[in-house]
Amino acid sequence: MKLGIKSLWLHRLRSTLTALGIIFGVSSVIAMLAIGEGASRTAMEQIARLGSLNIIVKTVQPPEDQQATGQQQSLQEYGLTYKDAERFRNSIPDAEVIVPIRRVAQQAWYRNRKVPIEVIGTVPWHLETSPIRLILGRFLTSADLDYKQDICVIDGGIVERLFALDDPIGQYVKIASDYYTVVGIVSSQPSTAASNQQEKQETDSSKAKAGANAGNIYIPLTTVKNRFGEMSMQISGSTGRKIEKVELQEIIVKVTNVDLVLPTRDILATLLERFHKKNDYQIIVPLELLQQAKRTQRIFSIVLGSIAAISLLVGGIGIMNIMLATVSERTREIGIRRALGARKKDIIFQFLSETLLLTFAGGALGIVLGCTIPFFVTHFGKMPTVITGTSLLLSFGISGAVGIIFGLYPAYRAANMDPIESLRHE
Amino acid sequence: MAQPPDKHPDFTADGAILVFDKLCKNYQLGAFELKVLQEIDLVIRKGDYLAVMGPSGSGKSTLLNIIGCLDRPTSGKYFLGGQDVSLLEDNDLSAIRGRHVGFVFQSFNLISQLNIIENIEIPMFYQGFSEHQSSARAQELAELVGLGDRTRHRPSELSGGQQQRVAIARALANDPLIVLADEPTGNLDSQSGKEILALLDNLCERGKTLIVITHDENIAHHAQRQIRLLDGRIEKEWYNR
Numbered sequence A: 001m002k003l004g005i006k007s008l009w010l011h012r013l014r015s016t017l018t019a020l021g022i023i024f025g026v027s028s029v030i031a032m033l034a035i036g037e038g039a040s041r042t043a044m045e046q047i048a049r050l051g052s053l054n055i056i057v058k059t060v061q062p063p064e065d066q067q068a069t070g071q072q073q074s075l076q077e078y079g080l081t082y083k084d085a086e087r088f089r090n091s092i093p094d095a096e097v098i099v100p101i102r103r104v105a106q107q108a109w110y111r112n113r114k115v116p117i118e119v120i121g122t123v124p125w126h127l128e129t130s131p132i133r134l135i136l137g138r139f140l141t142s143a144d145l146d147y148k149q150d151i152c153v154i155d156g157g158i159v160e161r162l163f164a165l166d167d168p169i170g171q172y173v174k175i176a177s178d179y180y181t182v183v184g185i186v187s188s189q190p191s192t193a194a195s196n197q198q199e200k201q202e203t204d205s206s207k208a209k210a211g212a213n214a215g216n217i218y219i220p221l222t223t224v225k226n227r228f229g230e231m232s233m234q235i236s237g238s239t240g241r242k243i244e245k246v247e248l249q250e251i252i253v254k255v256t257n258v259d260l261v262l263p264t265r266d267i268l269a270t271l272l273e274r275f276h277k278k279n280d281y282q283i284i285v286p287l288e289l290l291q292q293a294k295r296t297q298r299i300f301s302i303v304l305g306s307i308a309a310i311s312l313l314v315g316g317i318g319i320m321n322i323m324l325a326t327v328s329e330r331t332r333e334i335g336i337r338r339a340l341g342a343r344k345k346d347i348i349f350q351f352l353s354e355t356l357l358l359t360f361a362g363g364a365l366g367i368v369l370g371c372t373i374p375f376f377v378t379h380f381g382k383m384p385t386v387i388t389g390t391s392l393l394l395s396f397g398i399s400g401a402v403g404i405i406f407g408l409y410p411a412y413r414a415a416n417m418d419p420i421e422s423l424r425h426e
Numbered sequence B: 001m002a003q004p005p006d007k008h009p010d011f012t013a014d015g016a017i018l019v020f021d022k023l024c025k026n027y028q029l030g031a032f033e034l035k036v037l038q039e040i041d042l043v044i045r046k047g048d049y050l051a052v053m054g055p056s057g058s059g060k061s062t063l064l065n066i067i068g069c070l071d072r073p074t075s076g077k078y079f080l081g082g083q084d085v086s087l088l089e090d091n092d093l094s095a096i097r098g099r100h101v102g103f104v105f106q107s108f109n110l111i112s113q114l115n116i117i118e119n120i121e122i123p124m125f126y127q128g129f130s131e132h133q134s135s136a137r138a139q140e141l142a143e144l145v146g147l148g149d150r151t152r153h154r155p156s157e158l159s160g161g162q163q164q165r166v167a168i169a170r171a172l173a174n175d176p177l178i179v180l181a182d183e184p185t186g187n188l189d190s191q192s193g194k195e196i197l198a199l200l201d202n203l204c205e206r207g208k209t210l211i212v213i214t215h216d217e218n219i220a221h222h223a224q225r226q227i228r229l230l231d232g233r234i235e236k237e238w239y240n241r
């Protein structure tokens, strides 16, 4: 063992170059796993935020309508309706809550400040289907809904942009031409993959009107229906004007347990199919997305694993090559040791431990390097990375395995040399 | 160690530690069989100092390798310390080499990366001595061969004669039954050669059993007993004095 360290030290450059194969192999394993894990965790978190018990039905513009925008003026009526929400309520007894949502892009005023916002007309149990939390005051109540109260709950983004230092509770916010009393504050909606996509679509079509959204203002659905109606006007291009009539943008159905998600999705699908001739809706099942993401993750892991395996194989072959050279270089030493009483297994142990020393040293350096790469990726690439204990353990195990697999043959060769011939070797 | 299956009759007679019984060694070179040693009978007793002479290619080194269990006879029997060595496996032969045989080579054969103490320790390492025990004994042996003050030096920092003394110390490490030297002075000037011979004489006086191969009549005269090999046979055997 002592001699092993000595001889590795004696051939510093050669040992380092050899170990580089392992260093890069191990560090690439760790870095790739960290990046992969980081990516999949964010994806999963985003999906989980949508709620794994939720089934989200969204209004989408039917494709034939999009083509028909050439006409000068047209009224388009599409999307989810209050009737749909009613039908859902009647045909899905397992639903814990059903949340119909109406979104309107608007501007909110407070004193002389103005910000673009999204009005979300919803129901008191909205919070059960959403990751947002109540921070201050109260959320909407059934009474608000029944009496079509002019009240609103605003989110953190709006507090920041509109109120700055003022306490918003009890203040009035002006949206369109009406004033709403602020009764509560909720956390901002965390951006999700799905909502990002949606935002993008929205900004594409209504950029001029909305601009960058400061946040959401939650208002009772009944109030929204009353104040804003169902019509919205869109100016497309320079020629056409288009009036759309959409009752609800979204209906979220939350079921009581995971096993009900897919059957409920099927019921919703048949229901919608029957009443919507136009293809003007989309069903999103976060649970399914989650499962899909897991499948993708598995494939990703296999691909990364193969790349890592190949790089370690190359590293291992390098080590084997160098150990074979070392063995033939030290033939005479082997002969001397054999003459002085070393058994074959002593020689095997000597060379194997030397190889293992090399690979473990390489593995340790690889782990250090492998942990720094994700740090830089996170810092400069703004990508989340997660180094798991398993990946460290795995790479340590792998470097040991590489050492044994690729060290065994050279060690075996050394042990089986004829001692007399080895002693004669120059 | 396992007891020998049968003892050679000579062991009962006196203090024989090594017995050859019609020992032969052949090398197969293609279809041709090269007979290097032919029916060698030899008995060596404890405390013997034997010089092996003979022209080049007569089989001296081959004989010594077989005695040292580095090589196996083609036929015949070889008993070392009462044990039939010709039947043993590689692992046991290694153990016997480490335990009962001390080698001194013409070209010293020290390991250049190790210092003097570490070189002397090698045979003890393979016999499972503790680091502490072996380094104490190595120091003792280094002093015995007159190199007690050079123990941290590398072999390359020593003269040839000094290196050979280290090799002798190493050969003595496990207090072997027999010390084998193949032309131990072959690579040395006459002065260093004399020192080495004096050291070997000294070992003999202390009761070590020695076998030395040499081409030099003067060296052979140091031994009590000489054999002369010719074409793989003992051509002549006599006692000095």
Ligand SMILES: Nc1ncnc2c1ncn2[C@@H]1O[C@H](COP(=O)(O)OP(=O)(O)OP(=O)(O)O)[C@@H](O)[C@H]1O
Pocket (backbone or CB within 6 Å): B027, B029, B034, B036, B054, B055, B056, B057, B058, B059, B060, B061, B062, B063
């Ligand atoms: N591995 C081998 N294969 C074939 N022939 C061998 C082998 N080893 C030794 N020989 C032959 O055996 C014979 C005896 O060799 P050995 O080395 O014992 O001679 P030696 O008496 O020690 O000679 P020298 O005085 O030159 O050292 C030689 O003819 C040699 O060629």
Ligand SMILES: [Mg+2]
Pocket (backbone or CB within 6 Å): B060, B061, B062, B182
């Ligand atoms: Mg010879």
